[in-house]
Amino acid sequence: MASAIKDDSAVEKPEDLPALLSKKFNITDVKQDALKWNEEWEAAIASSTAADVLKEICHFLDDSFFTPSDIEFLHQDLRSVQDHVAEILRNLFNEGHFDTIWLLLNVAEQRRHILEGLKRASEARTLWGQDCRALCPEVTVSNFLTQGGKGFVDFLTRVLEITESSTKPAFLPNSWWEQASNLPNPWWGQASDVSPRKQISESTKLVFEVATIDRNKFIGHFVMFSAMSIVRDITNRSEGMKGVLHLMENTEGYVARSLAGVKTTLRDKPLIRCENCTKTPEDISQGVRFMVCSVCKTKLKFEVHYCSQACQKQDWSLHKQACGKKPVSKGLRGTKGDSLWAFGDSNPAVELIRNLGKKEGRGLTSLRDIGVNPCKGKRSPAAERQAAMLEADRNVDYFLFTASGEAVRFVIDDPGAKMVFRINRGVVMTKTGDTGLDAMGEYMLKVMSGYPGLSRDIILKQLCEEHGADTAKKIVWLERKTRERGKTTFIEDWLKDSANVFGDWSWLGSL
Numbered sequence: 001m002a003s004a005i006k007d008d009s010a011v012e013k014p015e016d017l018p019a020l021l022s023k024k025f026n027i028t029d030v031k032q033d034a035l036k037w038n039e040e041w042e043a044a045i046a047s048s049t050a051a052d053v054l055k056e057i058c059h060f061l062d063d064s065f066f067t068p069s070d071i072e073f074l075h076q077d078l079r080s081v082q083d084h085v086a087e088i089l090r091n092l093f094n095e096g097h098f099d100t101i102w103l104l105l106n107v108a109e110q111r112r113h114i115l116e117g118l119k120r121a122s123e124a125r126t127l128w129g130q131d132c133r134a135l136c137p138e139v140t141v142s143n144f145l146t147q148g149g150k151g152f153v154d155f156l157t158r159v160l161e162i163t164e165s166s167t168k169p170a171f172l173p174n175s176w177w178e179q180a181s182n183l184p185n186p187w188w189g190q191a192s193d194v195s196p197r198k199q200i201s202e203s204t205k206l207v208f209e210v211a212t213i214d215r216n217k218f219i220g221h222f223v224m225f226s227a228m229s230i231v232r233d234i235t236n237r238s239e240g241m242k243g244v245l246h247l248m249e250n251t252e253g254y255v256a257r258s259l260a261g262v263k264t265t266l267r268d269k270p271l272i273r274c275e276n277c278t279k280t281p282e283d284i285s286q287g288v289r290f291m292v293c294s295v296c297k298t299k300l301k302f303e304v305h306y307c308s309q310a311c312q313k314q315d316w317s318l319h320k321q322a323c324g325k326k327p328v329s330k331g332l333r334g335t336k337g338d339s340l341w342a343f344g345d346s347n348p349a350v351e352l353i354r355n356l357g358k359k360e361g362r363g364l365t366s367l368r369d370i371g372v373n374p375c376k377g378k379r380s381p382a383a384e385r386q387a388a389m390l391e392a393d394r395n396v397d398y399f400l401f402t403a404s405g406e407a408v409r410f411v412i413d414d415p416g417a418k419m420v421f422r423i424n425r426g427v428v429m430t431k432t433g434d435t436g437l438d439a440m441g442e443y444m445l446k447v448m449s450g451y452p453g454l455s456r457d458i459i460l461k462q463l464c465e466e467h468g469a470d471t472a473k474k475i476v477w478l479e480r481k482t483r484e485r486g487k488t489t490f491i492e493d494w495l496k497d498s499a500n501v502f503g504d505w506s507w508l509g510s511l
Helices: 022-026 034-046 049-060 070-095 097-102 107-123 129-135 145-163 205-236 237-248 253-263 296-301 309-320 347-355 381-392 416-430 437-448 456-467 471-483 488-502 507-508
Strands: 400-401 407-410
Touching: 022 049, 022 129, 034 107, 034 129, 070 097, 070 145, 070 205, 097 145, 097 205, 097 253, 097 296, 107 129, 107 145, 107 205, 107 237, 129 205, 129 456, 145 253, 205 237, 205 488, 237 253, 237 488, 253 347, 253 437, 381 400, 381 416, 400 437, 400 456, 407 437, 416 437, 437 456, 437 471, 437 488, 456 471, 471 488
Parallel strands: none
Antiparallel strands: 400 407
């Protein structure tokens, strides 16, 4: 993957055009503070229109400055950059599981690579240098970090698709920038003390085309340099990349991909919902501001949100019982009061946890509430007995039986292992699939084979009676694969490796 990416030693910034926009917005020097530099650019982009940007450009340049041969040269130069970028992206996506590696990186590492790409692109050979950032409202760190970094992968995919769609220079569509196409020159008819030509053109058609070329060249340089930064870290096994590479190299491929997929569903912060109607600000209208209960905020430093006075009044009969006395909310989905707020609504494992017990009129208040649920297939008599006993004693993770038939309560203390075990148990016991049965068996064999009255053979025989004659074969296969990798058990390794991405799972102990 790294071999396809070569640094462009010829890239240098021309000195003939002044940095108008960075001066206008008073942007901090990137060498002094890269984070502040980026924040100021993102704020400037958000507060500007394309017409504002074009007006500043036209204060220095107009259509009379460019000849047809100039435009042709700029087109060819852009296409040369885009051909190189397309080659880089094809190699990234076709070799080395780039998207999975990127999504597994922590947010600080992702931000570092994006900033490196932006800094290098600002220094590259374009007409306006870092001022090109003002032409690219979609090229922001905040956009690329959405959905755990999926925003960046989606952007690269889009750049590749558009670049490969034509042999001519490809212009990345952007409705914000395209609003400035074919505007009249705001300086026409006025004397200019900075324009290199005495006669100012009324049209901005050519200036807009040149700026569009420069915009897409900046995007190409950004993609190239950010990719080089990432590949360099992979090749050199940098400190920030070690954990991800360890996960990629020491687990089955589907484990890394599933973890990366889960990360794209995580929220960066809790949602705000109306405590009465449960709507979010986005559900109502753009930019709407919610009210908060002033008594709870003042006395308890706790926020209970409402979208309107009408909703606050309707909810008062419930809220007044705790208002100003206890920091209590309804724990609406995705809000701060929801212990699973970070997980998006499309995460199937989290949905399983959320829905456990709902049919019986109770929500999830602890890990013990992850029960068995009704069977969607046909259980063996032995599995039916297991399900009935587990429903009767929800503190138990599994019942094992000695040779004499005495029941042994298997209880997992580690909250992360308990969660993974019980989610797998739910899939197996409801007969929605047999995925996870081998991991459950492997874990129980490690922990319980030496327990008085139990043995490896006794446990395997029981699991075969409950879940089918091929159960032992599946468990033994997983054990062999685990030993080959020098690991302990699938469940323990999954928790350890996923902690590199999500942090430890100790928070589950609060459930």
